[in-house]
Amino acid sequence: MTLKYALSLSAGLLALGIAGAQAQEPLKIGVVSVLTGPQAALGQQVRDGFQLSVDQLGGKFGGRPVQITVIDDELKPDVAVSKVRSYIESGKVDFVVGPVFSNILGAIAKPVLDSGAFLISPNAGPSTLAGKACNQNFFVTSYQNDQVHEVLGKYAQDQGFKKAYIMAPNYQAGKDSLAGFKNYFKGEIVDEVYVPLTQLDFSAELAKIAAAKPDVVFAFMPGGLGVNLVKQWSQAGLTGKIPFLSAFTVDESTLPAQQDAAIGLFGGMTWAPNMDNPQTKKFVADYEAAYKIVPGSYAQQAYDAGLLIDSALKATKGDTSDKDKLRAAIKKADFTSLRGKFKFNTNGFPIQDFYLVKVAKRPDGKFQTEIAQKVFSDYADPHAKDCGLK
Amino acid sequence: MTTSLLIVQILNGLQLGILLFLVAAGLTLVFGVMDFINLAHGVQYMLGAYLAVTFVGLTGSFGLGLALALAAALVIGLALEFLVFRHLYERDHLDQVLATFGLILLLNQGVKIVWGAAPLSVPVPAFLSGSVQLMDGILYPVYRFALIGAGLGVGGLLWFIVEKTRTGMLLRAGASNAAMVSALGVDIRQLFMIVFAFGTMLAGFAGAMAAPILSVEPGMGDTVLILAFVVIVVGGIGSIRGAFVGALIVGLVDTLGRSFMNDLLRLFMSAPSARATGAALSSMLIYLVMAIVLFVRPEGLLPSKGRT
Numbered sequence: 001m002t003l004k005y006a007l008s009l010s011a012g013l014l015a016l017g018i019a020g021a022q023a024q025e026p027l028k029i030g031v032v033s034v035l036t037g038p039q040a041a042l043g044q045q046v047r048d049g050f051q052l053s054v055d056q057l058g059g060k061f062g063g064r065p066v067q068i069t070v071i072d073d074e075l076k077p078d079v080a081v082s083k084v085r086s087y088i089e090s091g092k093v094d095f096v097v098g099p100v101f102s103n104i105l106g107a108i109a110k111p112v113l114d115s116g117a118f119l120i121s122p123n124a125g126p127s128t129l130a131g132k133a134c135n136q137n138f139f140v141t142s143y144q145n146d147q148v149h150e151v152l153g154k155y156a157q158d159q160g161f162k163k164a165y166i167m168a169p170n171y172q173a174g175k176d177s178l179a180g181f182k183n184y185f186k187g188e189i190v191d192e193v194y195v196p197l198t199q200l201d202f203s204a205e206l207a208k209i210a211a212a213k214p215d216v217v218f219a220f221m222p223g224g225l226g227v228n229l230v231k232q233w234s235q236a237g238l239t240g241k242i243p244f245l246s247a248f249t250v251d252e253s254t255l256p257a258q259q260d261a262a263i264g265l266f267g268g269m270t271w272a273p274n275m276d277n278p279q280t281k282k283f284v285a286d287y288e289a290a291y292k293i294v295p296g297s298y299a300q301q302a303y304d305a306g307l308l309i310d311s312a313l314k315a316t317k318g319d320t321s322d323k324d325k326l327r328a329a330i331k332k333a334d335f336t337s338l339r340g341k342f343k344f345n346t347n348g349f350p351i352q353d354f355y356l357v358k359v360a361k362r363p364d365g366k367f368q369t370e371i372a373q374k375v376f377s378d379y380a381d382p383h384a385k386d387c388g389l390k
Numbered sequence: 391m392t393t394s395l396l397i398v399q400i401l402n403g404l405q406l407g408i409l410l411f412l413v414a415a416g417l418t419l420v421f422g423v424m425d426f427i428n429l430a431h432g433v434q435y436m437l438g439a440y441l442a443v444t445f446v447g448l449t450g451s452f453g454l455g456l457a458l459a460l461a462a463a464l465v466i467g468l469a470l471e472f473l474v475f476r477h478l479y480e481r482d483h484l485d486q487v488l489a490t491f492g493l494i495l496l497l498n499q500g501v502k503i504v505w506g507a508a509p510l511s512v513p514v515p516a517f518l519s520g521s522v523q524l525m526d527g528i529l530y531p532v533y534r535f536a537l538i539g540a541g542l543g544v545g546g547l548l549w550f551i552v553e554k555t556r557t558g559m560l561l562r563a564g565a566s567n568a569a570m571v572s573a574l575g576v577d578i579r580q581l582f583m584i585v586f587a588f589g590t591m592l593a594g595f596a597g598a599m600a601a602p603i604l605s606v607e608p609g610m611g612d613t614v615l616i617l618a619f620v621v622i623v624v625g626g627i628g629s630i631r632g633a634f635v636g637a638l639i640v641g642l643v644d645t646l647g648r649s650f651m652n653d654l655l656r657l658f659m660s661a662p663s664a665r666a667t668g669a670a671l672s673s674m675l676i677y678l679v680m681a682i683v684l685f686v687r688p689e690g691l692l693p694s695k696g697r698t
Binding site for chain 2: 232
């Protein structure tokens, strides 16, 4: 790819002379994502979703050829920082898109933003960067992390459930998750369980749930944990008996393994592959044709990040030298999001709708989440008030 | 807390213990007989699960898929023995740890290239898919009983081979003095190869049996490997009986700790602090047990005879 762009660049230089060089110089974008380890499935969706946006726009954003460098953060903050730093130092970087996980974002945000590049997060949205540590060159195309957990808390509260059994892995994100749920759920918490991140067998917890007979269960069990929990939940015959609400536990990255066991379970999200708009239909069809799997929110948010950058460059006619102009253009979010409605808050995080989603089997035998009902409309995260930006 | 919940939790603990035994048996056999630290045992467990995914998918039958997966695991084990392990028998433990750790990295990445990074699964076979009602509100899957049965079967088979057959006699002899067995005209290398291949197959069997209840994903063997080492340290290195007892202890302690630690602590603590302490304490309970065993009986609970 690089060679091709280099060749076309030199050809462009010869033909247009130096005057045309500014507009035709490739736009340098680093995509930081996790591509090794158990969470690589999420990272691949981010990389592929972003790539799809570039491909569909003919390899150009706002008329400028795009030169993507994919950086594998390995889900290790130290590795991510050193790789990102050497990439930034390699030359004028315009945008960094990534990463998937908040701890990596915390590590790379400063070096990227200090260099003057724009940082677009296609997934991670930690509360610190939404509040006090917000930055004028930092934008998020996903959501603030707490919001997804709050969707399920709000839904449980609205449904009038009285007793909830809630569980998460024993680490910071797990504690934040259950706190987010409890922000909106005001009923009785029968038990609040933290399991080790390496837990294999959930039979002990499932027996306790069956004995406690809660009205509803809320779980945050990302990745393989979720696959284990959901399969064992179904095998223990709990499906259909107790409503199962979850965050990041049943999504397109885990459904190929959970399959029928996940049908009817609930999650929370801002989008689902069956969202009823023409751009989503085209995106899902094109993504499945190119990568053979059903795209999840990770791919969708990265795709939107691509459209966002394209819209900003169109407004500046491909010019990235005037940062203020470019920033103003990004803030407008003048693109057709796969979610339909999309706009930025003052802190660079979106204001958008959130939905309860439900797992279903498609006629072709593949599994996906589908929109069940809207839970929040134009929901802005509460941390924006701590952010000094206007 | 009711009696039926306690019984179900004990059953859950036994079942987890049996699963750990399936993994630990092969590890302790290789360690005990060959004095070889095989960190790659965990990735062989993972390979078993992935092979089961492939072959059950191809044949559409769990039994046939399992048999093919075992055969494939055996072939891979023999290939690894020939290419890597054979050259490490004479080396010291550090070299073995380094080389087999390298295999973990290699095979974890290899699996991702072949099968992809997303978790996969194997459906529970139809003839084992029913469930039994043991307690109000919860069903106990028949497959879990099958898992317990398979573990007991493997345990019995191993006991029979090691204690009652000629190969078993050579194994025991090789474990206490390999040089002497070799001097008496027994091909010790061939013996080692058989043990190693059998150990690999056991790991593959454990992986394939775990596939219907657990997520099949790259790195799934790493957590299990750590638990398997805890099991053989508690039980006594190199001893099949020790691995069995150790596995049951670890399974029971872990499950009962997770189930009742919170309730226990709540008797003399406030609910939020009981929750935090309970989660931390129950996840390190098995390591505490290991530390106590190491302190009281450094050779493990049931060490194999002939080792000092």
